[in-house]
Amino acid sequence: MEPTLLYGFPLGSSMGLVAALEWLGQPYRLSRVDMLSEMKSPEYLRLNPRGETPVLLTGDGRVLTETMAIALWIEARDRDRRVSFDPGTPQADRLHQLIGFINTGFTAAFTPYWIALEQEDADPDYKAALRRLGHGAVNERHARMEELIGDSPYLLGDRPTLADGVFIGVARWGAFHQAVRTGDYPKTQALIARLMADPAVAFAQAREDGETPPGNGALLGEVPLAELLNVHA
Structure with a gap:
């Protein structure tokens, strides 16, 4: 059985893992999860008690959560080294370093913005304070990202x-959060633009938006979330 990635919308971080599976080119399936409703259901929480995406259902029926763990699972199956490097090489170490930074401090910096967005009825001053906190954290992490990006595409x-x-x-x-100003982090913003123009990323974002582009042929189809939750009840 092919692995199935449960990915979230709207604007789930898991969109990037969909693109990575396209780059990998091995057969897989997808299941789209509404993070504002379905992800909070008792049925979903039995699958992932943390109430988050992504979730990977491996080909042998195991449930794997957390972006870092799923990325390493993909790396272990990348026999042709399309998206990774040979274990133990400096490039592999650098890959893990970058993923670790992005998946921790860079991602967490946006937390105050998401809290402010989700608390629609909160005190305006409290929400403004959250956004100020998020602005400082996001820009500090972007400054660190700018230092990590080299001269390669x-x-x-x-x-x-x-x-x-x-x-x-x-x-x-x-x-989305208008957290950074255009031009403040030129290397980071150039990389974002280059990736957003990549066919696999465009495919992943279209799937996230509910469209059904075919991709490069590795995707074998979407599985309704309800069907997966019944199997794993």
């Missing part, structure tokens, strides 16, 4: 890797 050379996938799923939040 992508984070680790001339082709996108797992690091780029994990990055773009989150990095687009800067524009």
